[in-house]
Amino acid sequence: MFFMEFFEAIRDFVESGGQVLLAIGILIFVMWLLILERVFYVFIWHKNYKKETIAKWKAREDKSSWNAEQIRQAMISRVSLKLNSSIPVIQALVALCPLLGLMGTVTGMIEVFDVMAISGSGNARSMAAGVSKATIPTMAGMVGALSGVFASTWLNRTSKAERTHIEDALPLDH
Template sequence: MIEFFEAIRDFTETGGQVLIVIGVLIFVMWLLILERVLYINITHKKLKKDITMQWRARKDRSSWFAEQIRQAHISRLSLKLNGSIPIIQALVALCPLLGLMGTVTGMIEVFDVMAISGSGNARSMASGVSKATIPTMAGMVGALSGVFASAYLTRTSKAERTHLEDALQLQRDIN
């Protein structure tokens, strides 16, 4: 376990301070993604079942008032379903930007080394180059993983809303 933390420390030292910010951002993003997946698979199913049972228990399912109640149920559940998806999408967009910031800070270090030791010393420039490339890579990896998860959550959210609309619509049309 100690070797694991030492490896992480060495990696963050190689990538610079921006890498720590990117790591925290990716961690928060994946916590929110995990929360949404758990919500969809556990809580949302219960709420959908409760709303469908409430709709079936109604005697009036065809009036204007019933339609407004139906729309309110669908809207409330849709708001809960979309919860933190916009925040996840914003964090996905921030990942490559922070990676770019890491690239700029690493290149500044390379230029500082070049100004001090001259342009021919490749060893002294290596740490700056690694500080320029590692945060870029980390930002892109975080963004790519987040894009796929965000697309899945958005698609699932739309599908679940459609399923709820269909379930309530079908119940209304039966009577």
């Protein structure tokens, strides 16, 4: 019963915002799947990978030659690449959210102008649906972008801090 009402409310919301709202919803869903995957990686799998990398470095006998320095840089780069793997995609999706919202605004306003052209007047009641289709996608795009900005900023900071930490944990013997 509750789920049926929930899905009907979502369907009504999507219908009031037009097809662009559905695209924004899918975009935000994919963006948050990627964000959650990165968060799980940072809190669960990254710790194990970092421990393995530090253990490999500590097991090395040579830690002072040019080769050792290159191996250290490669290890740090691998850790950093794993941390940053989908952050650029997340940032691109964050940037697309307001653009799709703007597209929804334009399509909604086109609908308003179509109603005005057909009816020949500025009938407020007939224009209300088009105005709704113009404002709802804009709001959804901005909400998606704001939530994604906060998450991607946190992921970037965490990635930089972890890179610094792994650099400190792999000391060179001079």
